[in-house]
Amino acid sequence: MHPTLTHVALHVPDLEACVAFYEQFCAMRVIHQRVGKGSKIVWMAEPGKEHSFIFVIMPGGQDCQLAADDYSHFGFALASRDEVDSIAVRARTAGCLVWEPRDEPYPVGYYCGLRDPAGNYVEFSYGQPLGPGAEHMPLP
Known part of the structure; x- marks a missing residue:
């Protein structure tokens, strides 16, 4: 079997704001949430992609300071x-x-x-x- 990309995990400074953003702009939805290691962890996916690719969003991250010409995305x-x-x-x-x-x-x-x-x-x-x-x- 070859490796398959299944998820990206992000630590974010404001969990609820990020969840709302990905719901509003990306049509992703929360498919799982739990408390792990003392904080809430949220899994989000596009409808129909719940078993193939997700975002795992966790609190505790730093705000990214990307330049306008940084095309990381x-x-x-x-x-x-x-x-x-x-x-x-x-x-x-x-x-x-x-x-x-x-x-x-x-x-x-x-x-x-x-x-x-x-x-x-x-x-x-x-x-x-x-x-x-x-x-x-x-x-x-």
């Missing part, structure tokens, strides 16, 4: 450019938009970026050879 695919624009409008209103929507050559596509409450960047894209519909696109 979590990436979420969307079904259209309009959906990217819609996320950007919501994020601008919420004060967490860090990359305005922009077009880049294939395979990057059309995307925008948000800052989660812990300081992590989250990209929302359309037109990459990843995510829904990507099986019909050539790889770079």
Whole structure:
């Protein structure tokens, strides 16, 4: 068997704010929560992906201080450019938009970026050879 990526675990300074962000912007939902080692631990997943990939979110982390030109991020695919624009409008209103929507050559596509409450960047894209519909696109 080869290794399979199943989760990312994050220590965050404000657990509830991060859970709310990933629910609101990423349509993830809490699939498990427990108290472990004296603090609450939350598992979140996209609907239908509960057994393949999750975020484990735990309190106690430091705020990430990423520069605007630091492209470290979590990436979420969307079904259209309009959906990217819609996320950007919501994020601008919420004060967490860090990359305005922009077009880049294939395979990057059309995307925008948000800052989660812990300081992590989250990209929302359309037109990459990843995510829904990507099986019909050539790889770079």
